[in-house]
Amino acid sequence: MKRGSFARSDSRRGRRAQAGGPLRSGPRRTKGRAPTGSLAGLLAAAAAWGVVACGPSGQDGAGTDPLVKRGRAVYAANCTACHAHDPCRDGNLGPAIAGSSRELLEARVLHGTYPPGYAPKRDTKAMIPLPHLEGEIDALAAYLGAADCSG
Numbered sequence: 001m002k003r004g005s006f007a008r009s010d011s012r013r014g015r016r017a018q019a020g021g022p023l024r025s026g027p028r029r030t031k032g033r034a035p036t037g038s039l040a041g042l043l044a045a046a047a048a049w050g051v052v053a054c055g056p057s058g059q060d061g062a063g064t065d066p067l068v069k070r071g072r073a074v075y076a077a078n079c080t081a082c083h084a085h086d087p088c089r090d091g092n093l094g095p096a097i098a099g100s101s102r103e104l105l106e107a108r109v110l111h112g113t114y115p116p117g118y119a120p121k122r123d124t125k126a127m128i129p130l131p132h133l134e135g136e137i138d139a140l141a142a143y144l145g146a147a148d149c150s151g
């Protein structure tokens with residue numbers, strides 16, 4: 001009889017061990033996580049690209065002019081840390097600058113100054129000159145000049 005009761009308890013333990021078995025297959029699911037992660041990365045990249053590709057309002061009809069397109073990319077890469085993505089709006093630090101003249105852009109971006117007689121929108125001096133953009137002033141002027149702030 002004693003043997004029999006040992007045997008029973010042994011078999012109960014055995015069942016418990018087996019019951020734990022299927023639960024351990026859980027970690028295999030991590031295999032499915034990799035594609036999910038890279039998909040999220042793709043979506044994030046697509047979203048980031050969308051911001052650059054669609055420009056400020058998407059209504060400037062500028063998609064066809066390569067100089068405007070270039071200016072949009074230069075603006076997105078160099079100016080939107082402070083100015084708004086939509087140049088018609090005030091940014092974190094910098095004011096709205098849609099419609100800025102080439103003369104103003106050259107003075108402000110390359111030299112940190114203003115054209116003679118120009119009344120600045122802000123009397124702060126927070127903007128650092130970005131002289132490496134010397135070759136991009138035309139593109140910036142084309143882009144900011146094409147921005148349609150009516151909407």
Ligand code: HEC
Nearest residue numbers: 078079082093094097100108120121122124125126127128
């Ligand atoms: C470090 C932040 C910062 C960056 C980067 C920056 N700006 Fe500015 N910008 C400002 C601030 C702040 C002002 C307001 C005047 C000041 O404090 O210098 C300003 C003013 C201006 C003005 C004068 C607006 C007016 O009519 O008075 C223009 C034009 C301008 N920025 C163009 C640009 C362009 C184009 C770029 C990118 C090539 C750029 N800024 C990058 C912060 C920035």
